[in-house]
Amino acid sequence: MSGQTTIDPGELIACPVCDALHRDQTVPPHSTARCVRCGTVLAAPRKGAMTQITMLAATALILMVAAVVFPFLELQARSLSQKASVLDAVLAFSQGLMAPLSLAVAFLIVLLPAARYLALIYALAPMALGWHPARHAKAVFGWAERIKPWAMAEIFIIGVAVALVKVAGLARVELGPAFWAFSALVVVTIIQDNYICRLTVWKTLEERSRF
Structure with a gap:
């Protein structure tokens, strides 16, 4: 017409x-x-958003390593004392029929979040430095976006907080460095996700991939 x-x-x-x-x-x-x-x-x-996202992802990755390596908390009841780390929580169900649960915990609260941070650094760091996108940057960024709902580090810390409320009445609880590292990790992740303008990232990837 x-x-x-x-x-x-x-x-x-x-x-x-x-x-x-x-x-x-x-x-x-x-x-x-x-x-x-x-x-x-x-x-x-936002101006400089890719640089900020890259730095926040690198910070989150460092905090993730600290959260896994250092003690998460210590329980004291009478003369007994027990320290536990995130790795101990992952391995707690590693025997018998509960082994799949141990794998799921490791996958969802450690491996997937860490992989997503690495993917964001790989996809955005070259452009933050003014370079051309890395090879397969668009596919890597798309993958990082798809796994976002399954990276559940923040769900883990919420679950721990709920459990601590109940355990505190039975034993003395001392929070370790890993607890604070994990808490900071959650805050950094939230800030990072708020900085990501997905439409702008996709358009920038498309434009810079042409040259």
């Missing part, structure tokens, strides 16, 4: 919540573009 305007599908973006289509336009730094239907944030670019 005459008078109709043809829109290139490549110029459209869909809201991840309600699938409403929007024309892809440049969003100024420190501004926010929201879905006109449901209000979901579509883009919120």
Whole structure:
């Protein structure tokens, strides 16, 4: 029909919540573009965000190592004392029929979060330095986004906090360095995820991969 305007599908973006289509336009730094239907944030670019995300991911990775290596907490009841680390929690169910649970704990609270931090560093660090994206950076960033719901370090620390409330009435509990490292890890992860503007990252990956 005459008078109709043809829109290139490549110029459209869909809201991840309600699938409403929007024309892809440049969003100024420190501004926010929201879905006109449901209000979901579509883009919120920040200057230097990739550098900040990379540094936060590296910080989180260091905190993860500290959380695994150092003692998590110490329980004291009468003359008995027992120190436990995250590694001890993972190995606690490593025998018999509970072995799959031990693997799941290790996978969800240690391996997947650490792998996601490494993936973000690999995908974003070269661009933060002004270089071209690393090989397969788009695939690696997409993988990091897909595993995000399964990286459950923050769920673990919430579960520990609930358990400590119950254990505190039975024994004296002393929090170790790993507990504070894990708590800091959760805070750093939340800040990092808030800094990630996925639309901006994808567009930057696409633009810099052409050259």
